Amino acid sequence: MTPHNNAKLGDYAETVLLPGDPLRAKWVAETFFENPRQVNSVRNCLGYTGTFNGKPVSVQATGMGQPSLSIYVNELIDTYGVKNLIRIGTCGGLNKRAKVRDVILAMSASNEGTMYHELFGKFTFAPTADFSLLRKAADLADQKDMTWHAGGIVSSDSFYQPLGLAAYKPLTDHDILAVEMEAAALYTIAAQKGCKALAICTISDCLITGDEIDADQRQTSLTDMAKLSLELAASL
Numbered sequence: 001m002t003p004h005n006n007a008k009l010g011d012y013a014e015t016v017l018l019p020g021d022p023l024r025a026k027w028v029a030e031t032f033f034e035n036p037r038q039v040n041s042v043r044n045c046l047g048y049t050g051t052f053n054g055k056p057v058s059v060q061a062t063g064m065g066q067p068s069l070s071i072y073v074n075e076l077i078d079t080y081g082v083k084n085l086i087r088i089g090t091c092g093g094l095n096k097r098a099k100v101r102d103v104i105l106a107m108s109a110s111n112e113g114t115m116y117h118e119l120f121g122k123f124t125f126a127p128t129a130d131f132s133l134l135r136k137a138a139d140l141a142d143q144k145d146m147t148w149h150a151g152g153i154v155s156s157d158s159f160y161q162p163l164g165l166a167a168y169k170p171l172t173d174h175d176i177l178a179v180e181m182e183a184a185a186l187y188t189i190a191a192q193k194g195c196k197a198l199a200i201c202t203i204s205d206c207l208i209t210g211d212e213i214d215a216d217q218r219q220t221s222l223t224d225m226a227k228l229s230l231e232l233a234a235s236l
């Protein structure tokens with residue numbers, strides 16, 4: 001037990017999928033897991049464990065933003081012994097070549113957050129995906145004929161940027177593909193603790209064109225991402 005998790009020791013698999021949204025965690029478990037059981041209910045930040053293709057796997061919601069994700073990820077690793085952490089998120093497209101419904105495999109996550117600024121002294125740390133997870137995810141995405149992009153994203157602390165799209169110009173000038181709110185903290189904590197992490201995000205809206213996934217298409221797009229992530233988890 002932790003302050004944010006009432007699962008017992010042994011309740012989580014070594015590999016955990018991490019959506020921001022608790023209802024996405026419930027949907028993944030109830031739709032795709034064999035024998036799902038709920039393991040966490042604290043704050044309704046739902047966690048489940050089951051199997052996929054016979055392999056144990058868990059899904060735990062993280063809430064929104066790096067401070068929230070860092071609570072769940074620190075506790076999953078330190079208390080429950082989780083080794084592989086795969087974020088399954090949504091993101092906003094910042095680059096013309098990445099369209100809504102495309103999937104981003106985040107090689108790196110630049111960071112607006114202040115959480116880790118002091119940790120690196122005069123240096124800038126580059127939060128990076130685990131290469132073995134990234135390579136397997138890319139191979140699986142190719143096998144599934146998905147439209148995907150590997151590249152840099154940014155983890156912002158603000159969903160509503162006061163300057164709007166203009167706030168991201170220094171990053172888009174350096175080929176950043178998309179914005180979300182958690183991956184940089186995930187990669188930083190995983191690096192600290194010797195775990196493997198990857199953020200897989202579906203583009204739910206494009207900040208350049210204003211395109212967005214409508215309600216019907218959203219489910220299909222997230223289904224593709226969920227299946228990719230589960231097959232990746234089952235392959236570990």
Ligand SMILES: O=P(O)(O)O[C@H]1O[C@H](CO)[C@@H](O)[C@H]1O
Nearest residue numbers: 019020021064089090180181
């Ligand atoms: O869809 P999720 O995983 O929550 O991710 C994205 O959606 C939320 C903002 O709407 C932020 O958490 C952002 O990172």
Ligand SMILES: O=c1cc[nH]c(=O)[nH]1
Nearest residue numbers: 090091092179180181
């Ligand atoms: O953080 C996010 C997630 C989806 N879309 C956005 O614009 N931002």
